[in-house]
Amino acid sequence: MAHQIDYKIQGDDMQLVEIELDPKEGVRAEVGTMLYMEEKVEMQTSTGGGLWKGFKRMLTGDSFFISSFMNNGTGKKHVAFGAPYPGKIVPLDLKRSGGKFLCQKDSFLCAAEGIDIDIAFTKRLGAGLFGGEGFILQRLSGDGLAFIHAGGTVIERTLKTGEELRVDTGCIVGFEEKVDYDIRFIGGFKNALFGGEGLFLAMLRGPGKIYLQSLPFSRLADRIQAATWKNREERGGIAGIGESALGGILGGDRKF
Numbered sequence: 001m002a003h004q005i006d007y008k009i010q011g012d013d014m015q016l017v018e019i020e021l022d023p024k025e026g027v028r029a030e031v032g033t034m035l036y037m038e039e040k041v042e043m044q045t046s047t048g049g050g051l052w053k054g055f056k057r058m059l060t061g062d063s064f065f066i067s068s069f070m071n072n073g074t075g076k077k078h079v080a081f082g083a084p085y086p087g088k089i090v091p092l093d094l095k096r097s098g099g100k101f102l103c104q105k106d107s108f109l110c111a112a113e114g115i116d117i118d119i120a121f122t123k124r125l126g127a128g129l130f131g132g133e134g135f136i137l138q139r140l141s142g143d144g145l146a147f148i149h150a151g152g153t154v155i156e157r158t159l160k161t162g163e164e165l166r167v168d169t170g171c172i173v174g175f176e177e178k179v180d181y182d183i184r185f186i187g188g189f190k191n192a193l194f195g196g197e198g199l200f201l202a203m204l205r206g207p208g209k210i211y212l213q214s215l216p217f218s219r220l221a222d223r224i225q226a227a228t229w230k231n232r233e234e235r236g237g238i239a240g241i242g243e244s245a246l247g248g249i250l251g252g253d254r255k256f
Helices: 051-059 125-130 189-195 217-255
Strands: 006-010 016-021 026-030 034-037 041-046 066-071 077-082 087-093 100-103 108-112 116-121 136-141 145-151 154-159 164-167 172-176 180-185 200-205 208-213
Touching (some): 006 087, 016 108, 034 041, 041 077, 145 172, 145 208, 154 164, 172 200
Antiparallel strands (some): 026 108, 041 066, 108 145, 116 136, 154 208, 172 208
16 A cells, blocks of 8 residues: 655745645655644654564664654645754655665654664674664565655756666665675775875765765764864864963063
């Protein structure tokens, strides 16, 4: 049974998706993403399928719980979900993607009721040991609509059979399950010392559709943290100079 829903994506850099629910129709979403809901839409928070399902969600860095929104009225009602940081919301028709789609742990936003949300481990242990963000992915399964979020600009590409693309692991939003995914060592002492891009890249091999993002949240957070520390150091340096100068003046006064 298909789980199709009507929706409208609004905004430019800080987007939201407004979903229209028929009576007894529902949608599931990450906790804390709901922006507004109309009267007769009821929210319930659960683990999304038992304690083990909740614990597995925690492994991806997401909340233990997931929220469900059901239209218990007699007419059409609306509920909206906002993106967590600047970027684009991407609608996915899972039926066209073979019923399964893999996405980064922080990219899932919401999906039609009936879409299963689980975790998926990559095929090779090396991806987990060295790939950073690429080890644990979320698997969306079903035949309806789901929505994921990409930071910055979203790039959609369809890889041909055997076509390969090397990507920074954090820049991957998601891809169809039929796409082969691996982490490879790019090697070279200069890359390690001066490259700044890391020693490992994700290898995506077609066929299948992939989505990439120009501004991963992890990269944005790193830049903000670096800028914060730099500002603190600058303020500390100015304050230290001021204290030294003041101490010298006071010390000179005491000599006189």
